[in-house]
Amino acid sequence: MSGPHDNVDPQPVAALDPEVVAGYVDAALAAVASSRTTAELKQARLEHAGDRSPLALANREIGALPPAARKEAGARTGKARGRVNQAISARATELAAQELQQALRDERVDMTLPVRLAPQGALHPITALMDDMCDVFVAMGWEVAEGPELEAEWYNFDALNVAPDHPARALQDTLWIDPPEHGKLLRTQTSPVQIRALLERDLPLYVVSPGKVFRADEYDATHLPVFHQLEGLVVDKGISMADLRGTLDHFARAMFGDVRTRMRPHHFPFTEPSAEVDLECFVCHGSSVGNPDAPCRTCRSEGWIEWGGCGIVNPRVLRACGIDAAVYSGFAFGMGVDRTVMFRNNAPDLRDFVEGDIRFSRSLLGGAR
Known part of the structure; x- marks a missing residue:
């Protein structure tokens, strides 16, 4: 009985194609960069880095490859997912700082403005x-x-x-x-x-x-x-x-x-x-x-x-x-x-x-x- 054919060419998997993976990354980075609020960024994370995102689904396809091809595909998708997560983290920090500044501006109280004090009681x-x-x-x-x-x-x-x-x-x-x-x-x-x-x-x-x-x-x-x-x-x-x-x-x-x-x-x-x-x-x-x-x-x-x-x-x-x-x-x-x-x-x-x-x-x- 002959052993497994480790030298055979890998079966083509479209989701793991280098150009396709690069497209996934570009789309994810574009969505992250275009997020203007933490709520939009959360939606972008779910779509491009969540369990049902294209990169997550592509990562599951690695198991269909022959052993010799898995290492390269795994490294490629792992690097892509890492770039996306880093971009999300950086954008989250930026948005949090922006929203904090906006809240401080919106909720600012001018202590020099005249105010109407609550009426006080009086001793009978x-x-x-x-x-x-x-x-x-x-x-x-x-x-x-x-x-x-x-x-x-x-x-x-x-x-x-x-x-x-x-x-x-x-x-x-x-x-x-x-x-x-x-x-x-x-x-x-x-x-x-x-x-x-x-x-x-x-x-x-x-x-x-x-x-x-x-x-x-x-x-x-x-x-x-x-x-x-x-x-x-x-x-x-x-x-x-x-x-x-x-x-x-x-x-x-x-x-x-x-x-x-x-x-x-x-x-x-x-x-x-x-x-x-x-x-x-x-x-x-x-x-x-x-x-x-x-x-x-x-x-x-x-x-x-x-x-x-x-x-x-x-x-x-x-x-x-x-x-x-x-x-x-x-x-x-x-x-x-x-x-x-x-x-x-x-x-x-x-x-x-x-x-x-x-x-x-x-x-x-x-x-x-």
Whole structure:
């Protein structure tokens, strides 16, 4: 049996003809060079260097050649495929750089151009004023005390010497939580915070308590069912009405400038003696009284503005908190924050404070500050 005929001429395979392979390369290089984007280059790679490209199909035909002819054909197609892949790689680098530069040009931001900033919020005038009020007392060494808005009846009424049949406990004045017999309510004043401070803190005690309070009031231009108060409490040895008057005078000047205060006798269950505090009108300073030619809208030409209540802490309140009233005494005061903002800004309608209009807050913020 004779061996294989290694010396026979190779069978002609058209796809492996040198001129045909050169044509494949030229077509591939032309397609690569004409690609203007990475997407076009990707398509050119699939058509001229992919598994179904002419060069890939020609490479498969090498196996049909006699062994002696395979080396030359393999070298020829391998070199051709290498040239095409190099051209694709080089073109890919060029296109990536071009597209990056184009993206940088298209997405460039001119930092010198004027821009419209997003609108910013504003601190509510009531919040701003409460912060300012607290700052006055913190500067004097007082502490700021806070408590829950849902309160127990004992803290809100009993410990403050409010009698069980007092009108303030009625449904028309107080917002009780169902069922009412459980003795839970939305606090009608920030005074319960003072009771909690007396029970929880050591003496002497100097605290101011700002916060939200609730009453069964109508919702109109001068009344809100939810409003804000700021109350102060001092319990120490040797405290007198003179200390209270000096504190309120200092507080009034810090809030309204060079104004005077006056006290009128009044009655509160938790203070004895008690008084109402009036401010000298900080707009007309009393000049509008009896002067119809120069009326004052702020004080209604009365010369004084009712500000809040105050007095010496009732000994019964001290004893309810376990404090010896024979050793310690104190004073307390409270005023409405919402009305103070109205006074300072001549705001005509309390309802504007709860509408949430940012323009209203911005318009009053300068005055509240």
